[in-house]
Amino acid sequence: MDDDRAVTTAATPPPAATLPELIDALAASSAPDHEAVVAGDVRMTYAELGARTRDAAKALRALGVDEGDVVALMAPNTADWIPAAVGAMRCGARVDAFNTWAKAYDLEHLLRSSGASVLLLPARVRSTDLLADVRSLVPELDGGSLPGARFPALRHVVVLDAAPSAGTLSWDGLLEQHHGDPEIVEPAGRGAEPAFVLYTSGSTSAPKAVPLCHRHLVENGFHIGERMGLDAADRVWLGSPLFWSYGCANSMMATFTHGATLVLQEHFTAPTAAALLAAERVTAAYLLPTMIDALVTGNAAQVRAIGSLRTGLTIGRPDVIDRAVDDLGIPGICNIYGSTETYGNCCVTDHRMPLARRRTSQGEPLPGVQVRIVDAEGAEVPAGEPGEAQVRGRLTPGYLGDAAANAAAFTADGWFRTGDRLRIEPDGAVAFVDRTGDMIKTSGINVSPAEVEGFLAGHPGVREVLVVGAPHPSKDEVVVAFVVPQDPALLAAELTQYARSRIAGYKVPHLIEIVDELPRTSTGKLVRRDLRSRAAELVAEREAGR
Known part of the structure; x- marks a missing residue:
């Protein structure tokens, strides 16, 4: 498994400029019947995924969604998430991915900041009544009189998992009603336009809106998958939410750019995750330190017995990497560094790097990405010395509607100030040292x-x-x-x-x-x-x- 060095790939990303183009290319490939997504009881081939995204586009177009619109998607890892998101993009809209843990206090900012015209969400996520929170913010919904005063852009609230109630529409009903409508043709030239807007905490009192653009998602996801060693035969498990960059920008894009299969888990618990990993013969797992801890504590033997499981990603200290390799039996686990602003990851260890290096570094920058280390005055420091990491290459084009945050986060020559202290090792890999700012990172979330x-x-x-x-x-x-x-x-x-x-x-x-x-x-x-x-x-x- 181990080589003497990281392996640099000469492979190039798929030519697709947008996510709909990528799905269409896979659906039209020599293996359209290859499984694309497993989500609960739903299994979709690439051909079926393409068809579902086209039906979603028809339903959204019937609600008036067009180029330049915003569709807010607030849902867990269900079978509707990816088709709805890509369907909105076919219409020329961007998708603002909302956190399903958000309460009314959080949701008010998200709706106001996004300017979404359509909100897609399940009525409930486990014990949380999402629709009740929406009604508390949008009282006009009960009277069926959208748009309302507080959110004048919001025209429709669509329920993904239940019959429509006062003021809402049924997603399944819309899909059925508009299945026979004319096909929606994605507007041309959207590769540099935002596909997703994700919301991440910063130094200010409200989450910042981070746009991530189509082509850069394709490129970055492909290079992450190359570091993991993915190909079409792989089955990639994701128990973290798709609404994080770790989900939609990282695991989903690494999987789809390699024509592999994405296995979604709606709600992580160690026993259900271990069972799903085994049942689906998963080969690559996206793990957070808390997940590794839970699996090692309660289900280590079950996971270690999964002979197919060979690679994956985590954000780990040396002891976390050791537990993934030794206790869970994932020999090619990769260590990563990045943020939402850098498309989830900008540095990833190659799965063939010696374990000793994967334990203590986060890998070289991905192709097309540069990292420099600077001191307090902004001057670059020699290799091996710690300083603030700054990143250039594939970056968000900037926080939406927040000039002050952009001025603080980006240098005049286009580098992103991460707020983290790293050092560059002699082999070019970066190693995390500590954080320079006040940001708290808990279970991978800022x-x-x-x-x-x-x-x-x-x-x-x-x-x-x-x-x-x-x-x-x-x-x-x-x-x-x-x-x-x-x-x-x-x-x-x-x-x-x-x-x-x-x-x-x-x-x-x-x-x-x-x-x-x-x-x-x-x-x-x-x-x-x-x-x-x-x-x-x-x-x-x-x-x-x-």
């Missing part, structure tokens, strides 16, 4: 301290709040909040429940400590770094108690 602070400050019992990240053995970091109460009777448990019922679960503080005051400089400015060690102690104490 969480903005400012966003959580802004939310908690809205509680009437809170006078001041400061949020930091603290190390966690399986989640990388967790959110910890320090609160000065307005009301002396305020309890941490009360605030936790307040957050849990109103914001996405990954933003809810892992721990809240009530304090008398927050640390300040001599000029009165709050100092976040002074609380990081205390946060680490609190988390360590809780983990030791378990």
